[in-house]
Amino acid sequence: MTSKQPRDPVGLRLNRMVLRFTHNWLRVACIVIGLYACLPIAAPVLMKVGATGIGQTLYTLYSPFCHQFAFRSVFLFGEQPFYPRYNTGSPYTPFETYAQSLPEFTPDRQVRIWGQPVGMVGDISGFSPGFQGAARDFKGNEQMGYKTALCARDMGIYLALFAGALIYSHPYVRRRLRPVPIWLYLLLGIAPIAVDGLSQMLGYPPFSLWPPRETLPVFRVVTGVLFGLMNAWLGLPYLDLSMRDTRDQIESKLERAGYPLE
Numbered sequence: 001m002t003s004k005q006p007r008d009p010v011g012l013r014l015n016r017m018v019l020r021f022t023h024n025w026l027r028v029a030c031i032v033i034g035l036y037a038c039l040p041i042a043a044p045v046l047m048k049v050g051a052t053g054i055g056q057t058l059y060t061l062y063s064p065f066c067h068q069f070a071f072r073s074v075f076l077f078g079e080q081p082f083y084p085r086y087n088t089g090s091p092y093t094p095f096e097t098y099a100q101s102l103p104e105f106t107p108d109r110q111v112r113i114w115g116q117p118v119g120m121v122g123d124i125s126g127f128s129p130g131f132q133g134a135a136r137d138f139k140g141n142e143q144m145g146y147k148t149a150l151c152a153r154d155m156g157i158y159l160a161l162f163a164g165a166l167i168y169s170h171p172y173v174r175r176r177l178r179p180v181p182i183w184l185y186l187l188l189g190i191a192p193i194a195v196d197g198l199s200q201m202l203g204y205p206p207f208s209l210w211p212p213r214e215t216l217p218v219f220r221v222v223t224g225v226l227f228g229l230m231n232a233w234l235g236l237p238y239l240d241l242s243m244r245d246t247r248d249q250i251e252s253k254l255e256r257a258g259y260p261l262e
Contacts, residue, residue: 015250022247025239026174030165037158044076044146047139055146059139062149069135071095072220074152078145082152082217086125090216095135099124104138111137127204127212152217153193156224157231164232174240180233189230193223 021028039058046055059068071085079093086094099105109121111133119130140146148155167173180189196215203212215223 012254015254019247019250019254022243022250025243026165026169026236029236029239030162030169033158033162033165037155037162040149040155041076043149044140047146048077056139058149063136066150066154067132067136068147068149068151069132070138070140070147071135071214072151072153073147074155075140075145075147078140079143080145083144084217085214087212088214088216092217096124098144102138102141104134105131109134151220153220153224156221157228160225160228161232164229165236168232168236168240177233177237179237180230185230185234189227189234193227196220196223 040062043055043058043062046052046058062068071083073082075081075083082090082092083095083098084090084092086096088094103109105121105124107121107123109130111118111121111130113129113133113136118133119128121130121134122128124131138147150158168177196219200213200215201207202209
């Protein structure tokens with residue numbers, strides 16, 4: 001009878017698993033970020049081809065992470081890629097022009113968010129909780145197309161983060177790129193999105209510090225892209241350095257204990 005080969009200790013197996021991850025973490029990151037960034041685009045495609053059940057599931061899965069307001073989202077397969085509000089100064093036909101003929105935005109319609117009543121839609125030129133809930137629930141239609149499961153700014157953030165991860169995965173870039181200087185990260189990554197978001201939020205109730213304003217769709221996308229790229233430039237080199245340190249520590253520990261690395 002042949003004796004069974006002794007199994008490797010649990011600690012050894014765990015160390016080898018972590019070691020393999022440190023070698024492949026960027027590939028895993030690209031896959032995870034890519035899926036998160038691209039699935040919101042699948043939602044309007046599924047709605048268009050009639051797979052509404054799966055499409056609605058994607059909207060639901062992403063709803064905790066984004067407001068999903070239709071007037072701040074990207075639309076596919078419709079008359080316009082964006083339907084901004086009347087006060088953006090955009091050349092696109094305002095969202096209110098379409099909403100006034102949609103049953104989802106009937107003024108006396110009662111709206112619920114997460115199953116809780118938030119009030120009636122009311123005046124579609126306002127920004128009541130009921131109107132916000134209706135704009136969140138509205139996925140689109142054949143005329144307007146269907147919105148992505150993340151708003152325009154978030155789409156810019158995550159697609160840019162995905163692009164940054166792909167660029168960083170190139171060996172030449174990975175060897176030479178250092179983390180972005182903090183001053184540049186604050187200037188290009190944080191300042192545009194913070195100024196835009198705060199100035200917009202503070203114009204609406206309960207703050208109402210100045211007349212409400214809405215950002216042009218292109219600026220919403222650009223600020224998102226800058227934020228995503230700056231986060232990739234800041235975070236990925238630091239993560240890479242951390243993974244290298246962890247890898248060196250595990251390899252040194254295994255060598256001292258007399259175990260092969262694999």
